[in-house]
Amino acid sequence: MTATVARSEWDTEERRELRALVRRFTEREIVPSLAEWEDAGAMPRALHRRAGELGLLSLGFPEAAGGEGGHLDSAVATEELILAGGSSGVVAGLFTHGIAAPHIALHGSPELVDRFVRPTLRGELIGSLGITEPGTGSDVAGITTRAVRDGDDYVVTGAKTFITSGTRADFVTTAVRTGGPGHRGISLLVIETDRPGVHRTALRKMGWHCSDTATISLDEVRVPASNLVGAEGSGFRQIMERFGSERLSLAVQAYATAQRCVELTIAWATQRETFGAPLSTRQVVRHRIAQMARRASVARVYVRDVFERWEAGEDVVTELAMAKNQAVEACDWVVNEAVQLHGGAGYLHGVEVERHYRDARILGIGGGTNEIMDEVIASRLGLD
Numbered sequence: 557m558t559a560t561v562a563r564s565e566w567d568t569e570e571r572r573e574l575r576a577l578v579r580r581f582t583e584r585e586i587v588p589s590l591a592e593w594e595d596a597g598a599m600p601r602a603l604h605r606r607a608g609e610l611g612l613l614s615l616g617f618p619e620a621a622g623g624e625g626g627h628l629d630s631a632v633a634t635e636e637l638i639l640a641g642g643s644s645g646v647v648a649g650l651f652t653h654g655i656a657a658p659h660i661a662l663h664g665s666p667e668l669v670d671r672f673v674r675p676t677l678r679g680e681l682i683g684s685l686g687i688t689e690p691g692t693g694s695d696v697a698g699i700t701t702r703a704v705r706d707g708d709d710y711v712v713t714g715a716k717t718f719i720t721s722g723t724r725a726d727f728v729t730t731a732v733r734t735g736g737p738g739h740r741g742i743s744l745l746v747i748e749t750d751r752p753g754v755h756r757t758a759l760r761k762m763g764w765h766c767s768d769t770a771t772i773s774l775d776e777v778r779v780p781a782s783n784l785v786g787a788e789g790s791g792f793r794q795i796m797e798r799f800g801s802e803r804l805s806l807a808v809q810a811y812a813t814a815q816r817c818v819e820l821t822i823a824w825a826t827q828r829e830t831f832g833a834p835l836s837t838r839q840v841v842r843h844r845i846a847q848m849a850r851r852a853s854v855a856r857v858y859v860r861d862v863f864e865r866w867e868a869g870e871d872v873v874t875e876l877a878m879a880k881n882q883a884v885e886a887c888d889w890v891v892n893e894a895v896q897l898h899g900g901a902g903y904l905h906g907v908e909v910e911r912h913y914r915d916a917r918i919l920g921i922g923g924g925t926n927e928i929m930d931e932v933i934a935s936r937l938g939l940d
């Protein structure tokens with residue numbers, strides 16, 4: 557018997573086992589119910605508990621906060637969840653803690669870690685990240701939600717919008733203004749959603765239907781000052797610190813979605829017959845699928861390379877922005893062609909490529925838009 561040799565960091569024995577675990581979980585516990593959750597507009601809490609039991613929510617979190625494994629493990633889980641028939645919408649809703657909890661794990665007090673991070677990694681709590689407001693999205697430094705100190709509390713007033721998992725969240729890691737204008741006046745405060753003055757409204761979207769999204773208004777919400785994450789005024793730095801992993805996760809979702817659509821289209825084109833022969837025998841179709849596969853592969857190789865360098869601590873701010881845009885561009889192109897090659901079937905609700913087509917549209921908007929990524933690149937190229 558030949559010994560199995562890891563071909564890359566992404567393909568070690570442990571990561572192959574992780575892939576197998578995620579594939580089983582996705583095929584058995586997600587795929588059969590996904591259409592129902594898409595129509596319901598949210599996923600059940602029980603799914604978080606199950607993912608917690610399997611250790612999938614702990615990936616990428618420090619051991620000191622109840623985590624295990626590195627960011628690469630969490631990327632492997634994301635890839636496999638999509639390749640096994642899940643979706644970026646499932647990743648967004650089930651792994652929201654990946655954007656909501658790291659700040660607390662890294663900069664929060666031990667008490668905050670015990671109250672919010674550990675139970676979230678066990679799947680017992682759901683967290684959200686509240687940065688975007690009705691008046692500002694890309695310009696994070698422009699947020700206006702205000703937290704005014706009053707004794708041992710802050711009193712918070714403002715609104716957050718487009719908040720992933722916002723209708724189900726037990727707590728929101730919220731960007732608030734505790735100081736003057738600009739980025740130095742921003743802090744992060746954990747706000748429990750059962751506090752008086754928190755009101756939530758569900759938003760309907762083009763895609764990511766199984767991932768609930770909310771506008772959260774905060775009307776003089778009294779929050780203990782001990783819920784502050786890190787020092788006052790450190791919020792913007794903490795947010796920027798975490799943008800790297802969010803952007804990489806979205807890039808992984810993009811190339812994995814593209815790869816899944818390549819596979820679905822190959823399966824379709826080999827069995828669908830037109831004019832007496834399978835679609836896969838037509839040169840124009842074969843070449844289109846070859847191009848889809850090429851774009852998905854090139855995006856995967858580039859994003860994985862940047863991912864490894866980022867995890868090793870290299871300064872890859874420019875490459876990270878390039879990776880996100882490259883993967884999103886590949887994904888947008890591939891999902892469009894996948895729908896096209898499925899013909900009318902590709903336009904039907906419930907057909908997998910239709911879902912990926914709608915879900916993919918957010919990847920170039922969330923976590924820093926395509927334009928903001930280009931701004932980052934231009935600035936690092938010395939064009940300021």
Ligand SMILES: Cc1cc2nc3c(=O)[nH]c(=O)nc-3n(C[C@H](O)[C@H](O)[C@H](O)COP(=O)(O)OP(=O)(O)OC[C@H]3O[C@@H](n4cnc5c(N)ncnc54)[C@H](O)[C@@H]3O)c2cc1C
Pocket residue numbers: 684685686687688692693694695717718719720721761764769918921922923924925926927928931
């Ligand atoms: C489904 C979904 C889930 C989301 N989840 C969350 C979440 O969990 N938490 C959270 O805080 N936010 C979340 N967001 C918000 C998301 O991060 C923002 O939508 C995004 O950052 C863009 O902000 P905006 O919508 O305000 O657009 P704007 O900033 O108003 O931008 C509008 C357009 O102008 C372009 N633009 C802006 N500034 C410039 C510039 N200087 N130069 C050139 N072009 C520019 C943008 O690229 C975009 O095309 C979510 C959004 C969606 C749709």
